[in-house]
Amino acid sequence: MRVLSKPPISGRASLSWPRDTKESAFDESWSFNDNNFWLSVFEMYRENIQIKKSEIAVRNLQKIFSATFKISGVKGFQAMSLRDLSLESGISMGGLYSYIGSKNDLASMIEGGLRHHIDLVTNNLVEEGLKPLDSLKAVIFGALYMMERLSPWYYFCFMELKGLPRDKQEKALEIELRFERFVIDSLKRGEQTHMFKCENPDLLASQITAQLQQWHLKPWKFKLKKISLPQYADYCYQSLLNGLDRSSV
Amino acid sequence: MRVLSKPPISGRASLSWPRDTKESAFDESWSFNDNNFWLSVFEMYRENIQIKKSEIAVRNLQKIFSATFKISGVKGFQAMSLRDLSLESGISMGGLYSYIGSKNDLASMIEGGLRHHIDLVTNNLVEEGLKPLDSLKAVIFGALYMMERLSPWYYFCFMELKGLPRDKQEKALEIELRFERFVIDSLKRGEQTHMFKCENPDLLASQITAQLQQWHLKPWKFKLKKISLPQYADYCYQSLLNGLDRSSV
DNA sequence: GTCTATAGAGCGATAGAC
DNA sequence: GTCTATCGCTCTATAGAC
Numbered sequence A, B: 001m002r003v004l005s006k007p008p009i010s011g012r013a014s015l016s017w018p019r020d021t022k023e024s025a026f027d028e029s030w031s032f033n034d035n036n037f038w039l040s041v042f043e044m045y046r047e048n049i050q051i052k053k054s055e056i057a058v059r060n061l062q063k064i065f066s067a068t069f070k071i072s073g074v075k076g077f078q079a080m081s082l083r084d085l086s087l088e089s090g091i092s093m094g095g096l097y098s099y100i101g102s103k104n105d106l107a108s109m110i111e112g113g114l115r116h117h118i119d120l121v122t123n124n125l126v127e128e129g130l131k132p133l134d135s136l137k138a139v140i141f142g143a144l145y146m147m148e149r150l151s152p153w154y155y156f157c158f159m160e161l162k163g164l165p166r167d168k169q170e171k172a173l174e175i176e177l178r179f180e181r182f183v184i185d186s187l188k189r190g191e192q193t194h195m196f197k198c199e200n201p202d203l204l205a206s207q208i209t210a211q212l213q214q215w216h217l218k219p220w221k222f223k224l225k226k227i228s229l230p231q232y233a234d235y236c237y238q239s240l241l242n243g244l245d246r247s248s249v
Numbered sequence C: 001g002t003c004t005a006t007a008g009a010g011c012g013a014t015a016g017a018c
Numbered sequence D: 001g002t003c004t005a006t007c008g009c010t011c012t013a014t015a016g017a018c
Helices: A023-029 A034-044 A054-075 A082-089 A103-123 A132-149 A151-159 A166-192 A201-217 A219-224 A229-242 B023-029 B034-044 B054-075 B082-089 B103-123 B132-149 B151-159 B166-192 B201-217 B219-224 B229-242
Strands: none
Touching: A023 A132, A034 A054, A034 A103, A054 A082, A054 A103, A054 A151, A103 A132, A103 A151, A103 A166, A132 A151, A132 A166, A132 A201, A132 A229, A151 A201, A166 A201, A201 A219, A201 A229, A201 B201, A201 B229, A229 B201, B023 B132, B034 B054, B034 B103, B054 B082, B054 B103, B054 B151, B103 B132, B103 B151, B103 B166, B132 B151, B132 B166, B132 B201, B132 B229, B151 B201, B166 B201, B201 B219, B201 B229
């Protein structure tokens, strides 16, 4: 059974939930590494990019996006001038425009890149007949590891949402709603099979969503309190269990 | 015992936690209404405002701030031009500058106004010898009602934090940390007096903070799911209880 | 020589400020 | 309404790879 309803993207093998919940297991199962990640970003926008040589393009794309994350993380995307970006990325103003169509386009590319990747992972993800609680655990750990790997992307899309075109805004919000719907469905499925009781699946789901988002919204807090990602993932899952009544089973 | 360590602001009677947790009880106890709220904002910045007649100044301040919230809620503060603001508020560009020193000043005024009000409420708040759980309940309900009343202020300070001067940024974050510290302290106090056990007060506190913030960060979600403020406050408190082990008492 | 990538001065528009 | 700084963006000359 697929996690979500959309058909899998062809030409890509189905992924499965990692058997354990270690970070490295996720990287392996989802074949995530810096090289093929940035390459896939380039391929996504290939026809809009004027540079042909993929090594050069990939390298510069990475520079541009990383510089954008850095600057807009400090002063915000709107306050970032393309001269700032040129300086930080080491790419001339003219050069920038062989990668992006416009400044707004750059923001859209970031949103699109993140959503594309999330879609890839969630659409091709195959649940191996997991029980509701295991499924929820997998989705919590999975979401957190995605956020860890793509932290600046998530943060950017959250904070700069308003600067995006309306349709992009809606699609970005849809990701959150889709995640919540999956959690709610799992909760209801668990209730129907009498594994636990859950008084308010809607509120519990949005609680979990809020907790997960903290990981990219307030990384300083976790550094301050010296909480590691696996620790936090465990806590979030525990927090979900605390919201359930499992006394009758 | 005072909730927080800072001395009370003189010339203002001490507030106390409302006996019940209805919205109107908070308004009454904290004497919150639109008129005296905006008046207090004006008085806070009186010496920086060139308009002397308080009725006029209060009315225009309200127009300016409300228009700022409206526009920056849609396109962000950085993307809002003073011409936008002039149009929306109905105050000429020259007129704006008799209330604000600069555009950045306006953002600082908003942050300062919110913090001033939070300080007023929390500093003057007198706990009536509440037990840890009652104290936590009061602080959860109180925080949510503050957010409800000053929703655009909270939202603005969260989303536009990066645009503020560094010292303002730090002070704004301090509010969150201060709140969390209060929750943590109450949790530890409850544990020391053997009222409950709490494995990880730090994480539970930040979970509650995250949940509360949702109320101003994602109001659309609660409208969509038709959750009222009292319902949500109840849920947040319940969620806190779920994070405690009360079996041994 | 040819094709691709880059540099950076320059343009018009619009911002904040008074 | 006016001033000035700076914005997003373009255009062309040039450098370098093969």
